[in-house]
Amino acid sequence: MKKNFQFFIALVGILAGLYAIFKLLPSYLISDFLSLTFGVLAIIWTTKALLSLSRNSSLRSYTGYFLTALVFIVSSSLVITTSKLTVLPEWTYTLRAVLFSLAYLAFVTASYKILKIGEEFGFGESAKAIKKALDEKMNNYKKK
């Protein structure tokens, strides 16, 4: 019951936020604000996940890289949106490019980390060995 209520409140909040974005903002800023809203939501969820995972665990380390990538990408979106609202100094173009590059660098690192986790936690070989052993056992029973 409590969870349903929380979900309802969250849904109303999101819908109200979306309504406000579409109603109050000029059309050329809608996509920027939507990106920022979802980006911030993604950062909040990822941070919560990071805090609840065990210290030094593989998944926590992956989550850390993913969070870094998200922070860079949202920061770069923030610079883009701000530049549409006000005149920013020229160096912010470089900043935007740097943030974007860092975001992709963090994404690549996170992808490599998840590749390693996949290799580490995958049990495909063990499964094949078990299947072979089970088949051998079945054949032995049949022979008997």
Added chain:
Amino acid sequence: MLKKDVDNFASRIKNLKDYIALATVPAALYNKTNIKIVKYFIEEEDIPGVYITLNKPYKTVQSILKKSKIDTRLVIFIDCVTRLADNSEKKSSNCLFIGSPEKLSDISIAMDQAVRAIPSKQKFVFFDSLSTLLLYNNAEIVARFIHFLASKMRMWKVKGIIISLEKDKNKDLIDKLAQVCDIVVDIGGEK
């Protein structure tokens, strides 16, 4: 006493499809009990499974099981001990080495992956042991982890065995966990 207790345990679980059993064992009978239970699953029931060891390194467990003529090819091991001493070990053909018993997230993921990889309808999960988990984590975290593990075991539809040493020292925790387990067995005890 041990044989009678394990036989009694086996007769209680024989007709159950999937369950979670908490077995409390005195230190003196710990090794023999583990071997008997694993042997029961592999040799008598022909069920493959996952053995999570927090007490002894994988190589030691494997050699003990092999000496007892248990087909270890049917077991996927998750070793949370070896890397405490040798951090270079990561994975062997049927064992995944977790850094330490504190890494509960990694243990959960490894168990989930291992159980789902086993190509058989019936599987067992042998968790050795609750008492060692308590050496590295506080009681509340362990209780939450075992509670989570129990719900996972129900979802996986496996035969789950959780071993605990020294019943008296872990009494509060065992009483809590008894509520989420289907069977609580006191091996070598008076019950």
